[in-house]
Amino acid sequence: MTTPTTDLSEAIAHARAEIRSALDTYPDRLALSCSFGGPSGMVLLDLALREEPRLPVFVLDTGLLFPESYALLEATEARYGIRVEAVTPLQTVAEQAAARGERLWERDPDRCCGLRKVEPLRRHLQGYDAWMTAVRRDQTATRNALAAREWDFENQVVKIVPLAAWSDDLVWSYVREHDLRVNALHDQGYPSVGCVTCTRRVRSGESIRAGRWPGFIKTECGIHAPPAGSASS
Numbered sequence: 001m002t003t004p005t006t007d008l009s010e011a012i013a014h015a016r017a018e019i020r021s022a023l024d025t026y027p028d029r030l031a032l033s034c035s036f037g038g039p040s041g042m043v044l045l046d047l048a049l050r051e052e053p054r055l056p057v058f059v060l061d062t063g064l065l066f067p068e069s070y071a072l073l074e075a076t077e078a079r080y081g082i083r084v085e086a087v088t089p090l091q092t093v094a095e096q097a098a099a100r101g102e103r104l105w106e107r108d109p110d111r112c113c114g115l116r117k118v119e120p121l122r123r124h125l126q127g128y129d130a131w132m133t134a135v136r137r138d139q140t141a142t143r144n145a146l147a148a149r150e151w152d153f154e155n156q157v158v159k160i161v162p163l164a165a166w167s168d169d170l171v172w173s174y175v176r177e178h179d180l181r182v183n184a185l186h187d188q189g190y191p192s193v194g195c196v197t198c199t200r201r202v203r204s205g206e207s208i209r210a211g212r213w214p215g216f217i218k219t220e221c222g223i224h225a226p227p228a229g230s231a232s233s
């Protein structure tokens, strides 16, 4: 497990070492996930592409992301000269509605996340040995035991988490120092941006992920930790 630090230079050095090691261990078999819904993802993308500009980058495109997330994706492609691969569900939103009823996310968000995030990720990672993601231990209680590198049993690949020990302050310091573009919704009260249908503004004093799945106890989509139940709160 990585050691928490408050020093940005030290944190960058540690993350770069993790990324370099992953690139060396899984040449051409490593992919980077970015949601375009949080500043951590933009930091990891910047760090990783500095190490390997040809690293495959993908987004789990549920078809329900905010326009601001799609705009950030396009701006990122232009800035880094990359193409972000959109990994999509087997069914469009309309097809899902026809098969399972309208607005499944209001009745069974675990099932909806399973169909629109978990299954697509599993399918996509069949082409890789490892993936990198920007989740952090301090984001939720379900993530506080994250290792920097661990076996992803669900997807049968190695999961690499170079920012596991980073704090929100470190992330924002990196964003400012490197003039990174982030999701425009962060300035409008959305510190964590998921699907339009399942994200609200957070109120003063709430945690950064308090706006996800409003009305449900659910705090995870299931790709990083079990969804921990989606009973109404």
Ligand code: SF4
Pocket: 062, 064, 105, 108, 109, 110, 112, 113, 114, 116, 117, 194, 195, 197, 198, 221
């Ligand atoms: S966040 Fe909501 S809409 Fe998006 S996949 Fe999960 S339940 Fe469905």
